[in-house]
Amino acid sequence: MNVDVLVIGFGKGGKTLAATMGRLGRRVVMVEQSDQMYGGTCINIGCVPTKALVHHAESRRRDDTAQEWYQQAVGTVEKLTTLLRGKNFQMLDTIDTVTVVTGRARFVGPKTVEVGAGADRLTINAETIVVNTGSEPMIPDIPGLRTSKYATTSTDLISTTELPRRLAVLGGGYLGIEFAAMYRRFGAEVTVLEVSPQILRREDDDVAAAAVDILVGQGITLVTGAQVTEVRDGDDSATVVYEKDGRRLTLEADSILVATGRSPATRGLGLEAAGVRTTGRGAIEVDEHLRTSRGHIFAVGDVNGGPQFTYISLDDNRIVADQLIGTGARSTADRQAVPHTLFMTPPLSTVGLTERQARDQGHTVKIASKPIAEIAAMPRARIVEETRGLMKFVIDAGTDRILGAALLSVDSQELINTVALAMRHAVTAGELRDTIYTHPSSTEGFNEVLAAAS
Ligand SMILES: Cc1cc2nc3c(=O)[nH]c(=O)nc-3n(C[C@H](O)[C@H](O)[C@H](O)COP(=O)(O)OP(=O)(O)OC[C@H]3O[C@@H](n4cnc5c(N)ncnc54)[C@H](O)[C@@H]3O)c2cc1C
Numbered sequence: 138m139n140v141d142v143l144v145i146g147f148g149k150g151g152k153t154l155a156a157t158m159g160r161l162g163r164r165v166v167m168v169e170q171s172d173q174m175y176g177g178t179c180i181n182i183g184c185v186p187t188k189a190l191v192h193h194a195e196s197r198r199r200d201d202t203a204q205e206w207y208q209q210a211v212g213t214v215e216k217l218t219t220l221l222r223g224k225n226f227q228m229l230d231t232i233d234t235v236t237v238v239t240g241r242a243r244f245v246g247p248k249t250v251e252v253g254a255g256a257d258r259l260t261i262n263a264e265t266i267v268v269n270t271g272s273e274p275m276i277p278d279i280p281g282l283r284t285s286k287y288a289t290t291s292t293d294l295i296s297t298t299e300l301p302r303r304l305a306v307l308g309g310g311y312l313g314i315e316f317a318a319m320y321r322r323f324g325a326e327v328t329v330l331e332v333s334p335q336i337l338r339r340e341d342d343d344v345a346a347a348a349v350d351i352l353v354g355q356g357i358t359l360v361t362g363a364q365v366t367e368v369r370d371g372d373d374s375a376t377v378v379y380e381k382d383g384r385r386l387t388l389e390a391d392s393i394l395v396a397t398g399r400s401p402a403t404r405g406l407g408l409e410a411a412g413v414r415t416t417g418r419g420a421i422e423v424d425e426h427l428r429t430s431r432g433h434i435f436a437v438g439d440v441n442g443g444p445q446f447t448y449i450s451l452d453d454n455r456i457v458a459d460q461l462i463g464t465g466a467r468s469t470a471d472r473q474a475v476p477h478t479l480f481m482t483p484p485l486s487t488v489g490l491t492e493r494q495a496r497d498q499g500h501t502v503k504i505a506s507k508p509i510a511e512i513a514a515m516p517r518a519r520i521v522e523e524t525r526g527l528m529k530f531v532i533d534a535g536t537d538r539i540l541g542a543a544l545l546s547v548d549s550q551e552l553i554n555t556v557a558l559a560m561r562h563a564v565t566a567g568e569l570r571d572t573i574y575t576h577p578s579s580t581e582g583f584n585e586v587l588a589a590a591s
């Protein structure tokens with residue numbers, strides 16, 4: 138095949154770009170290695186199924202049997218991902234000039250890719266190639282871990298219909314904490330073993346402490362400074378051996394979730410054949426326009442070593458589209474006030490600088506902070522019976538500009554986008570404070586919290 142644009146991997150950035158270019162009449166091929174992955178990680182094994190499971194875990198009532206509730210939730214979520222996968226395939230398949238090819242792609246030259254599916258081989262030549270192959274779990278080199286039958290990744294765990302009774306989570310990052318909170322709510326006994334001395338290290342101490350209180354209050358055991366040294370398989374469970382403060386300790390688990398980070402998926406891609414360079418950490422090296430060391434080859438999403446979030450992959454697509462059919466001005470340097478949400482319950486959403494970072498950078502700051510339970514003008518929290526957490530804003534005392542926020546609150550995954558928009562468009566803390574918000578909503582909490590700035 139000879140095409141204008143070849144996209145390798147059905148991720149967020151790549152599929153959006155494929156659709157855009159196809160609708161403009163360009164000949165586009167999308168290569169995806171698995172028919173179970175049309176639409177990419179996010180809708181099949183990432184954001185969507187995990188957040189759907191969080192939702193089901195939250196709606197479990199006291200008298201619902203844990204195993205039954207969990208099994209039903211996994212089944213419901215599977216139906217959702219099947220639906221979305223089909224819609225994603227259709228989105229590209231219905232565009233006349235776009236072809237979806239299912240098989241594994243590998244470069245054989247700078248403009249040539251070979252796709253293999255079983256014994257079949259297809260050679261595709263393309264003027265522009267976009268690599269969007271995502272990332273895969275990093276499994277640390279701990280004796281007994283890789284071979285343990287109890288070790289699992291997020292992908293396997295969310296498709297297993299048996300709820301583990303005792304779940305050990307290695308890693309207290311995004312994935313580890315979200316899974317710990319979710320599986321605890323489903324009814325599992327959960328222990329998180331995190332190697333660093335603290336979880337949520339980036340956050341201010343008051344914010345991290347509030348989140349830890351909620352997790353511990355939920356019944357999760359958090360062990361920080363834990364160096365796992367060995368995993369030993371028994372007949373019915375595994376023994377996780379770890380060291381903490383010079384002591385050797387053990388933990389019994391029916392399942393061990395490895396949540397110690399994800400590395401760019403470049404294995405077997407044949408990047409050398411195309412002359413595409415990778416970084417020391419195995420990511421595809423890109424410039425601020427996401428061009429690789431070969432100008433006609435771009436890399437978008439997790440594979441380029443940038444922040445691993447779906448909305449970053451989507452924004453990568455905007456940058457590449459701007460290179461191909463726009464002014465070429467857009468770049469990764471334009472990204473300001475990018476928000477993040479960790480989906481514990483309630484979610485923790487952050488944007489911009491923490492108080493510590495702001496002071497370290499020499500800002501004179503005002504802080505506006507309140508526990509959710511004390512915000513009188515936010516009845517929404519009482520209505521939905523979720524009054525845990527806090528809202529904290531970091532404000533430049535001289536300009537009244539918002540430098541950052543940490544919202545550990547019901548609805549914070551929505552609230553944070555308003556704060557980020559305000560930051561991007563220089564809306565001041567005073568303006569955000571004095572704005573009219575609907576009632577009862579969570580956003581109206583801003584009226585009261587920001588009034589407390591000092
Ligand atoms: C459990 C989990 C929960 C997450 N939750 C969130 C969240 O709530 N919010 C958020 O923003 N982010 C979340 N993320 C991160 C987010 O899912 C990723 O950052 C995002 O999906 C990356 O998308 P991508 O465009 O890089 O590619 P992906 O969506 O990863 O797609 C890459 C595709 O390439 C295919 N592929 C790989 N190699 C080849 C090859 N050689 N040939 C052909 N095809 C190939 C793969 O099969 C895959 O379908 C989560 C991740 C995980 C694992």
Ligand SMILES: NC(=O)c1ccc[n+]([C@@H]2O[C@H](COP(=O)([O-])OP(=O)(O)OC[C@H]3O[C@@H](n4cnc5c(N)ncnc54)[C@H](O)[C@@H]3O)[C@@H](O)[C@H]2O)c1
Binds near residue numbers: 307312396
């Ligand atoms: N809500 C979201 O947006 C969301 C949710 C899930 C995942 N993600 C994305 O997926 C990526 C991968 O998530 P992740 O949590 O696996 O990675 P992560 O990098 O966020 O966290 C990994 C954690 O594991 C710890 N760790 C590393 N080696 C360890 C070991 N041997 N023993 C114990 N702890 C160890 C690290 O100190 C770190 O805290 C994240 O970077 C994030 O961008 C996003």
